[in-house]
Amino acid sequence: MRLIYFPLCGTDSKALKSSITPFLSGDIKIDKNYFLTNPFSREDLRGNVRNFFVYLENGQIFSLTDDCSEVEARVEAGQLWHKVTRIFPKTGLEMTVLNFVPTTGETVELMRVSVKNISDHPVTFTPTAAIPIFGRALANKHDHEHVTSLLQRIQQLPEGVLVVPTMFFNEEGHSINHSGYYVFGISDQGELPIGSFPTAEGFYGEGGHSFSPEAVFKNWRPQLLEKESLDGKEAVGALRFKDDHLKPGEIREYFLIFGIETAPAASESRGAPQKIFMRFNSPEKFIEALSLNQAFWQKKSQAIEFKSADSDFNAWLRWVSIQPVLRRIFGNSFLPDHDYGKGGKGWRDLWQDLLSLILIEQGGVREDLIHHFAGVRIDGSNATIIGASPGEFIADRNSITRVWMDHGLWPFLTTALYIDQTGDYDILLEENSYFRDWQLSRTFQKDLAWTPAYGQKLKTKKGKIYTGTILEHILAQHLVQFFNVGEHNMIRLESADWNDGLDMAFARGESVAFMSFYGGNLLAIADLLLELSRKKGIRKIKLAKEFLILLDTLSSKTCRYQNVEEKKTLLFKKYFKAVQPEISGVKADVDIKALVSDLRKKGRWIFQQIRKKEWLSVQEGNQTFHWFNGYYDNEGKRVEGRKDGRVWMTLMGQVFPIMSGLATDEEIPEIIRSVSQFLKDQKLQGYRLNTDFGLDHYLSLGRAFGFAYGTKENGAFFSHMNVMYAYALYKRGFVKQGREVLQSIYRMCMDTQKSKIYPGVPEYFDSLGRGMYHYLTGSASWLILTQLTQVFGLRGEDGNLILSPKLLKEEFDRELKAAVQCSFAGKRIALTYLNEKRLDYGEYQIKSLTMNDQSVDFQKVSLNMVKIKKEVFEKFPSPLRVRAILF
Secondary structure (H helix, E strand, O other): OOOOOEEEEOOOOOOOEEEEOOOOOOOEEEEOOEEOOOOOOHHHHHOOOOEEEEEEOOOOEEEOOOOOOOOEEEEEEEOOEEEEEEEEOOOOEEEEEEEEOOOOOOOEEEEEEEEEEOOOOOEEEEEEEEEEEOOEOHHHHOOOHHHHHOOOOEEEOOOEEEEOOOEEOOOOOOEEOOEEEEEEEEEOOOOOOOEEEEEHHHHHOOOOEOOEOHHHHOOOOOOOOOHHHHOOOOEEEEEEOOOEEEOOOOEEEEEEEEEEEEOOOHHHHHHHHHHHHHHOOOHHHHHHHHHHHHHHHHHHHOOOEEEOOOHHHHHHHHHHHHHHHHHHHHOOOOOOOOOOOOOOEEHHHHHHHHHHHHHHOOOOHHHHHHHHHHHEOOOOOEOOEEOOOOOOEEOOOOOOOOOEOOOOHHHHHHHHHHHHHHOOHHHHHOEEEOEOOOEEHHHOEEOOOOOHHHOOEOEEOOOOEOEEEHHHHHHHHHHHHHHOEOOOOOEEOEOOOOOOOOOOOOOOOEEHHHHHHHHHHHHHHHHHHHHHHHHHOOOEEEEEOOHHHHOHHHOOOOOOOOOHHHHHHHHHHHHHHHHOOOEOOOEEEEEHHHHHHHHHHHHHHHHHHHHHHOEEEEEEOOEEEEEEOOEEOOOOOEOOEEEOOEEEOEOHHHHHHHHHOOOOOOHHHHHHHHHHHHOEOOOOOOEOOEOOOOOOOEOOOEHHHHOOOOEOOEOOEEHHHHHHHHHHHHHOOOHHHHHHHHHHHHHHHHOHHHHOOOOOOEEEEOOOOOEEEEOOOOHHHHHHHHHHHHHOOEEEEOOEEEEOOOOOHHHOOOOOEEEEEEEEOOEEEEEEEEOOOOOOOOOOOEEEEEEOOEEOOOEEEEOOEEEEOHHHHOOOOOOEEEEEEEO
């Protein structure tokens, strides 16, 4: 299994980021500018990176990456350390390697190699550690790879090999380099290497390669090289330790410290690596760093702990719970599977990751939410890439002018969760700027007069930076989209929606699926506004006066929503013209009740339109199936239904009508039946993203359909959408069906013979059941959100604590308990449900409740939901033990 990999990293996005396989492959870097080793994608994992060779006195050679039938191998992995053991029975050696990245801020990876004599006779061997040093930027792998090697300045130091390139190579403007790349080592006896082979030529030789370097296989002795043999060469951190002699049962250990130092001056770069080496250069220091690493990640994984009848499922969820943290660190890049390898995080990724971080890492979330709204444009679109600093945004990764129609949905969803968990309505009234670049009117216009010198903040006609409330930003994203419709009066698909593969229908494509989501959000914003008014005692809010154009029901010039041209005229010729390229800066007082009425009218219209126009009936044999159409393509044709003898159906088109509240309780069973008939794979028992359209390409909809069916966005078992499907079903009370969807994901993950992944949830499974794009996926955020707020029913509402369990009777353990620990409102909560009568969901309700063994009052919201007022649980100290009796 050479392609299975594991992440290793520090505590934040500035830390070292590694991937490692059972054969010690996988690259090591900080970001796109600093790679210690060669940049790796999936297929590169078949190559070699870390290795340790043992040359025996009889000429036999063994290494940590040997792979043959005579070698016994074992892999162990924890959060976040990785251990491989290889046993060579005929030789009588056992070699073990453990790798991790410290959590104390150093940009290094630590590696301990243990060599044990398991034979009944002494063994004499020559040890050599080897890690190739790339020592430059990602771009240099394919752009001037040899030329940039000429910049390398290699030093042979007592500790090992240090590489300091003379400059950063960039044809737009070269600059002085201040970074150093190094591989250092020491034995458990405190002995430094006896020498090194610092260049590829000197280690591999003319006839060798990474698996059989001539320096090892011919047992060359290391030498100090002259300057001309070092400068401008490809580097290798190959360290030779002294010959050793092990008696039976004896162990010798070697410690490797390798990493990247980005220092402010070259002289410091040449000194700092040795200082870092001194922090980890003994067995005791290594063990201490490992203990700190384990404690840090254990705390992260225990931020939310679930306990149900299935102990394996509980343990799996601990791995899933750290995945949102990993994506905060890695972005969508820097593991062998990646959507893009240059770093950064996309707009949608940002807000969906925050869903779980609100539940897991609550510190600083408020500030992050406010900062991120600065990426919203006044035309309702947004910058798509998040920069490294708070409030820093990039219009698009590849300088392509485009917009995604679903991007406006996620900020409100995340902010609403934050408000429910905290009761912090004040955040809606905080102000921030709007993003500004040359893109106008959702890409239909360009401001050719704009330059970076103007700045990336929207200004007023008087030249001042304009700011509006967070609420105003949310309204901009939703009101614009209500009017941004195509010929079928559905919101335009633009450059794509959540399914990035639907990227070729800009002119006439429409997304019915996400229009239902917008409709649900409009109704939810209205409810939130009423609560804001009640909480804060305010009747009016200030909005840019231009927003009154979009709030058409507040004036006598109302728009006929059935008329597509009127909606487009209002948006493009009135609103966009009024706010671009600058806004007036004048604000109007808007009555909240009138605003609520306007939003509800728009949301209800969306629901009615979709129910009326997009509910399908499809005959299959002697049965009739019903579901919602999700899309129109670039020819203006409906995507879903029966075409040329095939059923065309998407899961997206069903998830969001259910989640938003658009689908009725009578329609949902019909949708479930259709999904099970057409999208559930009978062999793997998972749910596909879409049926097989039977096309080699679908140029009037998107690139997805050029992919092989069952991969990526074309019919894969896409974990993200499956989890959202489960969430929607739970939310609407279809609990058994929701659990079956979650269990299908879990079963596919745990079928490791097919999935070939370590614990966790991947972005998708292909048609063979292989997990792809592991770790860095929004699926993890939604899965934890679903498990906590829906399955266990522990969530906030206006800052109050809601308990609404949706556990099936088989989820309670032998003691008839189900429990969860998490943080809520600044307290650590340990919640236990006790189901003494073995009742199923729908049969039980919460009858009594205690906190820290004291009975507390609670409000019965519905048969299966109770509310504990904020002022009640705030009286109890943390940790808070909550016990709920079900019968």
